[in-house]
Amino acid sequence: MLNAQQKAAVTYTDGPLLVLAGAGSGKTRVIIQKIVHLIEQRHYPAPHIYAVTFTNKAAQEMKHRIQHILPAERRRGLKIATFHTLGLHILKQTPTLCDLHRGFSIMDSEDCLGLIQTFLPPARKRDREDLFRIQQQIFIWKNALLTPEAVSKNSLSEESLEILSLFQRYQDTLRTYNAVDFDDLIGLPVTMLQKHPDVLARWRQKIRHLLIDEYQDSNQAQYQLVTLLVGEQGAFTAVGDDSQSIYAWRGAKPENLSHLARDFPTLKCIKLEQNYRSTGRILQAANQLITHNTSLYEKRLWSELGPGDLIRVLCCKDGQDEAEQVIADLISHRLRHGQSYNHYAILYRGNHQARLFENVLRLQGIPYRITGGDSWFARTEIKDMLAYMRLLCNIQDDTAFLRVFNTPKRGIGATTLETLSKYARQKGQSLYVCAGHLAFLSQIHDKSRQAMENFLGWFNALRVRRQQEPIIPVLQEMVKTMGYETHLYDLHDTSMKAQKCMENVWDLILWVERLLEKKPEHDLSDILNTLMLIDIMDQSNHSDQEAVQLMTLHASKGLEFPFVYLSGMEEELLPHRASIEADQIEEERRLAYVGITRAQRLLTLSLAKQRRRGGELHQCTPSRFLDELPEDNLEWYGRSVATPEQSLARAKSHLAGLKELLK
DNA sequence: TGGGGTGATATTTTT
């Protein structure tokens, strides 16, 4: 059953609609029901409805839920995807209008960073901070939809001027590689649609209603894309909550919520304030915390679920102790209440905090699942394989070539590569293409030439087969003949590791195969691009074997769990140090808000008195956010403020204990 | 192949 506001949001189709939905107010439900309403009641054909989310997980969840409501034939052609996937769809329709060709590659942030690195003089290559600053600036420009030319019109500092020239070179290189980065997936469609009204008209016809989840996370470029696609009449439903805006660092503009009212005068706005998720005390705590922020939209969440339990605060000695206490508590709680492990979540600010918990969980033999952290694609063997596949599809992709040409080692060294780079730059063609030129081959030593010719012969044969045969056997053949397994055994000191890597390689092939089965009309390059945007782990996560969930606060948004442990409630960690310095406490507070509102029935906060950070042992102060919670709702454990005497006494007794043990 | 030692390096969040 829907409440009055939810129902209004679902059935309103007269114009642009903004739904301000507090945490746990049934936001996703509204989107799903609205899709159903559009199809069933308003007879929109499913292919004309597009729902966009920001994370794969959210998209996945939505697809999953709609499967249970709409029969397959009714939802055929319905699009539920991330913003970046939408951008990819648009690019794929008309790549040439964006200066791309069919089969273009997507490069991830790491690839892009590596690319920028190649532009810098060797002396600067090692300065990570420098590198990061450059990437960040380029990212900011791209998200403001600025071209290098546009940027150059402003007066710039010397440093910015230098970054600008790198930006220019970066963009040019991507285009010659026939590649795009993540930001291009949004930016290129926007500029293209602005320039080509006919294409825009086609897309407007195709997308008769656009639904956008977590609208507060959209950035400038994404806002532009939305306004273009929905046209003046504004056939869209945007759902968002400014209190849950936690992606400002990635360019998200929560102001986009209010910009909608400015750009669409007929915008209707509906607030959802009834929370169906959490018990009263948890909700009160969240409400009170967020009042310390200046928010764009006033709202007050309320719940009918009763007050529920107190929020517990576990004060721990250090990070290790925190992990042990939390997990001990979890174990006993589970036993006492006969709960299953997947009803528990441990949340934290940064991925590195997962380690301590992971260790203890493993020690206790408790099943757990970590979301986020290093993705599959960060693994070397996966990146290697993807590079091979990318090159197979797109021989312009020099980044892929650079990875491929000497992995495994083929006796083609730095000198040869340098000669090749020079030659290729002169010719203005890709490395792979040039590598086959006689004019180049004659310039290098016999041994290198032999190696290069062998490699090219082998790879070209694969490319020919790719055109004519089913792709999977070709890929399998490639893996078997490329000598990668031997390379792995050389690389790793244990055969165990090498075997594991090889398994990953075969898993990847398996994934490609499965994706192909699911979408038979796709070719390898489509699959590759899909893989770049979807983390394999997201999908395998669907195996719902029971396990405790570990994830960052960011990753937890949109999810809910009966029992939540929110760890690391300390200054410099939950308001993160960098955010304190950058004066971005409000975003951190929203992050805490997101964490608290994940809990349905029981929330446990934990903090450590000291924590090792880098080399040093760091004394921690409890998070200021703890002071901002209603004290009556909190129940403290172990809050003995240790005076020096107490510490001394504790140390003595500890020592005595040790002596006892030694006897 | 596997064990152990050394030295460098990291610490915010993600498509």
Place this chain on the structure above:
DNA sequence: TATCACCCCA
């Protein structure tokens, strides 16, 4: 400090 890549030796 803890981990990881890397290297050497058995």
